[in-house]
Amino acid sequence: MTFDAGPCLLAKADDRAFEDCLAIRALDQAGFEQWLQTAPPSSRAWVERHQFRPQKGAVLMLPGATDFAPVILVGLGEAGSLQGPDPWGWALVAERLPPGCYFIDGDMPSQAQMMAGLGWALAHYRYDPYLQNQPDRPLRQLIIPDAGARIAAMRDAKAIALVRDLVNSPANDMLPGDLERVARDLAQSWSADIEVICGEQLLAQNFPTIHAVGRASSDAPRLIDIRWGSPDAPRLTLVGKGVCFDSGGLDIKPASGMRLMKKDMGGAAHVLGLAQRIIDDDLPVRLRVLIPAVENAIAGNAFRPGDILRTRKGLSVEIGNTDAEGRLVLCDALAWACEEKPDLLLDFATLTGAARVALGPDLPALFTADHALAESYAKAAIHTGDPLWRLPLWDAYLEYLDSPIADIANAGDSPFAGAITAALYLSRFIEKGQCWAHFDVYAWAQKPRPGRPMGGEAMALRASFEVIKNRYTAS
Incomplete structure (x- = not known):
């Protein structure tokens, strides 16, 4: 878990940094049309001969001319997409170009440079610690003129690579004890x-549902x-579902699942x-990270369909399905998080197939x-090119989790609105006004x-960081 974007994203120390590098001119459709108006006739002819258009990831090497420096044209696609800026076109460019050093030619806003750097860096990400003979990794270096954009791209890539590495790790090396070890190593590196x-x-200490889900594991x-x-500082709490492997419990999953x-x-x-x-x-926050880490395994002491569990909040839960275990481990952790009344509480979970x-x-x-908060996320998702979509907490669907003998069921019989009912279950453990x-x-x-x-992928991470940064560093 040591991905480093540094070797592929270079700083512009001085003009000598460009001596052995090739220029990249990145163009969306409007920029391409502008460029054509000022390009030498020979370059326009070359573009037409090769039928270059600025589709995302398109690459064309222009030959040098006495009045026009050698340059590589790359396409960014249409500007103004509702999905926002896209780093993946730059990842495609990085994969298509031969190893070497490149620099961004022309003016480009800091945010666009950051996106370029992020896509370029992640084009170099690989997960291969279990390969005996690791393949060669050709290095393509990109000079990012804006120092702040380069640093932001490197930090984003580092965070994304951490998520990917953890998710990609096989369960035999990432059970609850292993996840604790990783957390301890990170906490030490963070001075946390x-x-x-x-x-x-x-x-x-009154975390009964976390214990119930994980007790069957060795x-x-x-x-x-x-x-x-x-x-x-303002309190920010992050809660993450840590089911290190999910057999489904006694309601066992099929092999494909x-x-x-x-x-x-x-x-x-x-x-x-x-x-x-x-x-x-x-960032100026009092950060708290809570991870209920369990393996949902099968043994003689596994929790059963029909069991009724007590929760930290005091609500009783009838187990409709042991494969709806994520909401059980989260509910105790969320209830504990609310006891501190954080300014902002976020949870992330691979919770439902229905989503x-x-x-x-x-x-x-x-x-x-x-x-x-939803509006701030909608704006951040577009600005960062990190998509997400809001679904409703439709209270009427709570009836799908009714139980005749407990305060709530963890799963009902209805095939409808599975992602919503899972979120509604969690909402029962959130304090009013939180x-x-x-x-x-x-x-x-x-x-x-x-x-x-x-393999493993980070989702809504960059948008979440932007929301948090704007919330706590706004002037």
Whole structure:
């Protein structure tokens, strides 16, 4: 877990940094038409001969001319997309160009340079610690003129790579004890405090649902609690679902449904990656990270369908399905988080397949009752090119979780609105007036794409960082 964007993103120390580098002129459709008006006739003819158009990721090397320096044209696609700026076109460019050094030619806003750097850096990401013979990694270097943009791109890439590495790790090396080890190493590197409540201590300290879900595993359940920042700063709490492997419990998943369940700790990976990003920028917050880490395994002491569990909040829960375990571990952690009354509470979880049915694998679902917070996320998603979509906390659907013998059921019989009912379940454990948002993320790239190899993926992380940064550093 040591991805470093530094070697592929260079700073412009002085003009000599450009001596051995090739210029890249990035153009959207409008910029391309402007460029054509000022380009020499020979360059225009070359562009027409090769039928270059500025589609995303398009690349064309222009030959040098006495009055026009050698340059590589790259396409950015249409400007003004509702999805916002896109780093992945730059990842495609990086993959298409040969190894070497390049620099951005012409004026480009800082945000655009940051996007270029992020896509360029992530084009170099690989997860290969288990390969005996690791393939060569050709290095393509890009000079980012704006120092702030370069630093931001490197920090974003570092946080995203952390999420990817954690999700990609196989469960035999990422069970609750391993996740605790990673959390302790990160806390030490952050100069943060960490406490872990493990095994039977969960019962002694009133975290019964976390214990119930994880007690059948040979690797004891635990609740990881990391704190960083000034105690006087506004309180920001991040809660991440850390189900390190999910068999489904006694309501066991089929083999096809279990194959990717190493990624069911993707929420924990997200809050650790987001914490890394916050700490790298030294944001003025009192950060708390809570991770209920469990394996949903099968043994004689596994919790059963029909069981009734008590929760930290005091509500009783009838178990409709042992495969709806994520909301059980989260509800105790969220209830504890609310006891401190943080200014902002965010949770991330690979919670439901229903969110994927509704929005597909690339678009995480956002749930919040706070309209101002939702609006800030909508703006941040566009500005950062980090998409998400708000789904409603539709209270009427709580009836799907009615139980005749408990305060609530963790799963009902209805096939409808699964992502919404899961979010509504969590909302029962949030204190009235608490500013809270829940993210139902897939945390996985289904197929390889430029800058996004198949495997673990960070979602809504950059948008969340922007919301947090704007909230706590606004002048």
